[in-house]
Amino acid sequence: MNLPMNPQRTIADLKELRALTSDDNGAQRVAFTPVWAATRKWLRQKLEALPVEIHTDAAGNLWTTLRGESEKALLVGGHMDSVPNGGWLDGCLNVLAGVEILRRMHAQYPVKPPVTIRLVDWADEEGARFGKSLFGSSACSGNLDMNEARGLKDKDGITLPEALKNVGVDFERVKDSGRELKDAAAYLELHIEQGPVLLDLDLPLGAVLGTFGVERHAITFHGQAAHSGSTPMNRRKDAFLAAAKMSPEVYRIAERSRGGVCTIGSCITKPGIVTSVVEECRITLDQRHLDAVALARMLREAKEASEQFAKEGNVKVSWERLWQIAPRPFNEELISLCDEAIRETCGKVHRLPSGPLHDAAEVASTGVPTVMMFVQSLHGISHNKIEDTREEHLEMCVTAFDQLAEKAMHWIAAGGKG
Numbered sequence: 001m002n003l004p005m006n007p008q009r010t011i012a013d014l015k016e017l018r019a020l021t022s023d024d025n026g027a028q029r030v031a032f033t034p035v036w037a038a039t040r041k042w043l044r045q046k047l048e049a050l051p052v053e054i055h056t057d058a059a060g061n062l063w064t065t066l067r068g069e070s071e072k073a074l075l076v077g078g079h080m081d082s083v084p085n086g087g088w089l090d091g092c093l094n095v096l097a098g099v100e101i102l103r104r105m106h107a108q109y110p111v112k113p114p115v116t117i118r119l120v121d122w123a124d125e126e127g128a129r130f131g132k133s134l135f136g137s138s139a140c141s142g143n144l145d146m147n148e149a150r151g152l153k154d155k156d157g158i159t160l161p162e163a164l165k166n167v168g169v170d171f172e173r174v175k176d177s178g179r180e181l182k183d184a185a186a187y188l189e190l191h192i193e194q195g196p197v198l199l200d201l202d203l204p205l206g207a208v209l210g211t212f213g214v215e216r217h218a219i220t221f222h223g224q225a226a227h228s229g230s231t232p233m234n235r236r237k238d239a240f241l242a243a244a245k246m247s248p249e250v251y252r253i254a255e256r257s258r259g260g261v262c263t264i265g266s267c268i269t270k271p272g273i274v275t276s277v278v279e280e281c282r283i284t285l286d287q288r289h290l291d292a293v294a295l296a297r298m299l300r301e302a303k304e305a306s307e308q309f310a311k312e313g314n315v316k317v318s319w320e321r322l323w324q325i326a327p328r329p330f331n332e333e334l335i336s337l338c339d340e341a342i343r344e345t346c347g348k349v350h351r352l353p354s355g356p357l358h359d360a361a362e363v364a365s366t367g368v369p370t371v372m373m374f375v376q377s378l379h380g381i382s383h384n385k386i387e388d389t390r391e392e393h394l395e396m397c398v399t400a401f402d403q404l405a406e407k408a409m410h411w412i413a414a415g416g417k418g
């Protein structure tokens with residue numbers, strides 16, 4: 001057991017933050033706003049009680065460094081920003097558990113810990129204002145699409161570069177933040193699950209295998225508009241009929257994929273009137289899987305099915321890719337250390353993939369060994385003021401996450417593995 005660490009202190013910090021940055025509708029720590037700036041100021045005050053170096057990088061990420069015997073660094077990350085009307089745990093639980101790790105490390109290794117420990121508060125993880133998630137971490141990883149980001153505007157017409165300028169960040173230089181990863185030897189992130197898997201299994205904690213890859217497409221079936229009264233059923237080219245058959249089919253595809261998910265999230269018909277056979281039907285398909293081969297198979301099966309249904313219905317089909325991201329599997333050895341930390345804290349271990357993306361996915365993409373730990377979400381819901389976790393589970397997650405940090409630090413000191 002690592003002593004003295006105090007998970008109750010993290011819960012007290014979380015409650016203090018909630019009182020400072022929430023209203024009746026939930027957390028209001030939207031990135032680059034005055035409440036977010038006040039949040040950071042509050043965080044800095046907590047950190048300044050420790051012998052740490054604090055600075056903001058070229059992308060607006062806040063780094064806190066506790067120097068160790070080795071330059072090699074264990075990174076712990078999270079995000080203090082929230083969506084509007086957000087929950088009290090999403091993002092800030094990770095950071096504040098990281099603060100507690102720094103406190104404990106300093107208490108246990110008053111001269112220097114064996115390796116350098118760095119806490120990062122990523123800027124604008126949520127993308128609530130400009131519609132682009134993972135801003136700070138994708139700038140740091142180098143994956144940020146500068147041309148796309150340069151043109152992003154909020155609802156008041158303010159561009160992302162303008163908003164960044166207001167907080168002292170030069171948009172054209174944000175990728176300089178990549179130098180922060182120079183000595184990074186491992187990255188850890190704790191997060192509330194945001195789904196119901198651990199809740200349904202009645203488990204407090206889980207080790208995360210990686211983040212899902214995503215294939216997002218628009219599928220359009222092209223038929224022929226015709227009068228709903230005068231067109232016999234066997235003469236129709238009904239675009240909706242073909243599209244509708246995709247719905248049960250994607251459930252079968254997801255089931256066969258063992259662990260994947262498929263969603264048809266939108267359906268638009270044209271001409272869209274009650275007296276006409278549907279001429280054109282556009283649906284969207286979102287497919288996710290942790291395994292790249294399985295994800296590719298899911299996509300192929302959906303394409304083949306769409307062609308078959310089009311043929312059966314005497315209509316045509318076309319596909320348009322909207323977005324795609326590769327799966328980001330986490331580091332096997334760190335996943336095992338995460339398992340160990342969870343087992344030692346609460347006895348039972350479960351491994352699960354993450355459907356949502358996290359800053360950890362950006363760090364993993366750079367080759368830094370990465371793992372995440374999930375804590376049960378009471379309603380399986382995030383991005384909502386009802387987001388919650390049992391206090392005993394919060395204590396467990398801070399304790400287990402700290403155990404993981406200690407293990408990862410020794411793993412790094414012993415040579416680690418990339």
Ligand SMILES: [Zn+2]
Nearest residue numbers: 079090091125
């Ligand atoms: Zn989050």
